Amino acid sequence: MSLDHTDRAILRLLSANARLSVAEISEAVHLSATPTVRRIKRLEDAGIITGYHAHTAPAGLGYTLSVFVAVSMDRHTAERFSEFERQIAEFDEVVSCSVVTGRSEDYLLKVVVKDMRHYEEFLLSRLSKIDGVAQLHTSFELREVFNRSAV
Template structure:
């Protein structure tokens, strides 16, 4: 899609898929007011452009078994490029780290961690500290109740026609 604009139909396709990833191609086409073939072509173009990263199930972890969600504010001991790169590479090795964002401001990273229990979380932190990946300090915030976790904001409000380069 390099150099192409996202139009209202592309935005509609992305909006529907962000809420209903398992929708059939026929139903998707109807929802965005296109016939199946043009809708399919647009969908493939959006995937090839990297705008659709995948299709996932929203699993209700609390119905499967015990788990704890923890947000961690992390500070590195050095702010050299290679230290940030080493830390970021290390995050890929830990499946319990389900989200990692680099921050501007007081802390360097925000991590989302999901483990079976607090003891498992502490074992992960012990591993991170032993791995010598530059973790200087960390602050733990345990989620006590999920209030809202919709995943994405309303795409139609964010995505106005724009050029993709």
């Protein structure tokens, strides 16, 4: 799907604040309500807009420590990867999980925890116990510079 300047402006607005009304979006992109609604619907139908949700601040919920964990698997089989992904999706602390290349590790996780004790429990009692996890490498986030949707 080809996106023009107006489509991209709508995406930027909704990414920054999904609670904007159609009237507010229309005014910002200099369209009337009907074509604005049509464009939003087209972006949804194309799978570019995949949902609307509230962004939460982990620190506000007591999760003050963010950790990147690089995970190496013992075997590279579809079954092993699928089972790991199924299990990791069940951990509330894992806020993102990506298969990566260009490193010796297979996955890169972003994990949020309350403190170092919480991370130790997560690492030793849950993450490292998943079948197939061969090696873990932890990096602690000092400060998030920004976090945004791809637009």
